[in-house]
Amino acid sequence: MRKFYFLFIFVVFLIVNVVGQDAIDLSNVEIPVIEDDRSNRKITHKGFSLSYNYDWKIPNWVAYELTDVEVAGEVPRYDRFKPDPMVPKNVTAVTDDYKHSGYDRGHMAPAADMKWDEQVMKESFYLSNICPQNPNLNGGAWKDLEEQVRDLASQKGSIFVVCGPIVNNTDKTIGMNKVVVPQAFFKVLLQEEDGKLHAIGFIYENISGRKPMSTYARTIDEVEELTNINFFPSLPDEIEEKIEAEVDFSKWTVKKQ
Numbered sequence: 001m002r003k004f005y006f007l008f009i010f011v012v013f014l015i016v017n018v019v020g021q022d023a024i025d026l027s028n029v030e031i032p033v034i035e036d037d038r039s040n041r042k043i044t045h046k047g048f049s050l051s052y053n054y055d056w057k058i059p060n061w062v063a064y065e066l067t068d069v070e071v072a073g074e075v076p077r078y079d080r081f082k083p084d085p086m087v088p089k090n091v092t093a094v095t096d097d098y099k100h101s102g103y104d105r106g107h108m109a110p111a112a113d114m115k116w117d118e119q120v121m122k123e124s125f126y127l128s129n130i131c132p133q134n135p136n137l138n139g140g141a142w143k144d145l146e147e148q149v150r151d152l153a154s155q156k157g158s159i160f161v162v163c164g165p166i167v168n169n170t171d172k173t174i175g176m177n178k179v180v181v182p183q184a185f186f187k188v189l190l191q192e193e194d195g196k197l198h199a200i201g202f203i204y205e206n207i208s209g210r211k212p213m214s215t216y217a218r219t220i221d222e223v224e225e226l227t228n229i230n231f232f233p234s235l236p237d238e239i240e241e242k243i244e245a246e247v248d249f250s251k252w253t254v255k256k257q
Contacts, residue, residue: 024192024197024235024236024239025234026160026192028234029160029190029232029234029235030049030063030064030065030160030161030162030190030232031049031063031234032061032063032162032229032230032231032232032233033229033230033233034051034060034061034228034229034230035228035229035230036228038053038055038056038060039052039053039054039055039056039060040052040053040060041053041054041087043084043086043087043128045086045120045123045126046117046119046120046123047064047109047113047114047116047117047119047120047123047124048062048063048064048109048114048120048123048124048129049062049063049064050062050063050108050109050128050129052084052087052128053180054088054091055170055180056165056167056170056179056180057091057092057093057097057127057177057178057179057180058093058128058130058131058132058165058179058180058182059108059128059129059131059164059165060164060165060229061108061162061163061164061229062108062109062129062162062163062164063160063161063162063163064109064113064160064161065158065159065160065161066113066149066150066153066158066159066160066161067153067157067158068153068154068155068156068157068158069116070113070114070115070116070153071113071116071150071153071154072116072154073114073115073116073117074115075114075115075116075117075118075120075121076115076121077111077112077115077121078111078121078122078124078125079111079125080122080125081095081105081125081126081127081130082095082125082126082127083126083127083128084126084127084128084129085126086128087127087128092127092128092177093127093130093175093177093179094127094175094176094177095127096175096176097174097175097176097177097179098132098174098175098179099175101132101174101175102135103132103133103134103135103174103181104132104133104134104135104138104139105127105130105132105133106130106131106132106133106137106138106142106185107124107129107130108129108130108131108163108164108165109124109129109161109163110124110146111124111125112146112147112150113146113149113150113161131164131165131182131185132174132179132180132181132182132206133182133185133206134206134207134208136207136208136209136210137185137204137205137206137207137208137209140208140209140210141204141209141210141211141213141216142185142204144210144213145187145202145204145213145216148213148252148254149161149187149189151254152189152191152252152254155254156191156193158191158192159189159190159191160189160190160191160232161187161188161189162187162188162231163185163186163187163188164185164186164227164229165180165182165184165185165186166182166183166184166185166186166203166226166227167180167182167183168183169183181206182206183205183206184203184204184205184206184226185203185204185206186201186202186203186204186223186226186227187201187202187204188200188201188202188220188223188231189201189202189252190232190243191251191252193251197235197239197243198243198248198251198252199220199231199232199243199244200217200218200219200220200247200248200249200251200252201217201218201219201220201222201223201231201247202216202217202218202223203216203218203222203223203226204216214249217247217249217252218247219244219245219246219247220232220243220244220245221244221245224244231244232244
């Protein structure tokens, strides 16, 4: 009997350890790490986190998890842009900076992703979540991607999202506060399906034009090289290296009902 007891304990020990090794902690997995010396003030709001750049007057990145429950929210659009109260007044953009600039106030975390809570909806209109964006891009190809992400979150239950500007030249600015105009925008996504993780990146130039979504797709490694940002750094190295080196667009298409 004693032998069977110790054998039972040993088997339980093995099971616990194997499960523990296979289980991946995805809490805060969307929070990236900037790998250069740019201005980098991290701010956490109820619906998303961001890194704000005091010099550029725009975010370095915006990150959040989007769930099927959140997508189904019904809070109406707020539509009142204003400075983020967590950004000092001397380093914030204001709405007048965008007037007559030729650029939209482009959301990074879209308002339509934040309709699950009234406070979250209002926070999405903070100017810390906004970048000067080509109007055709904002209402076209970029909007297509935002809608695709919501559809995927509805079908898969949860998507981790990180997005933001790509700034290679800070000479082009708008407004009295010299808000930097990005040359492009990135969005990277992470999902878990059948116990496996999949990731994909997208790069959109800040210009007019609309092409098939798959043409904007990139590996996470490619996006990291362009942005100097390390995405999903909390994942185990062997998993992070694998999912960031490959891109399978078929994993990111909406399944027809």
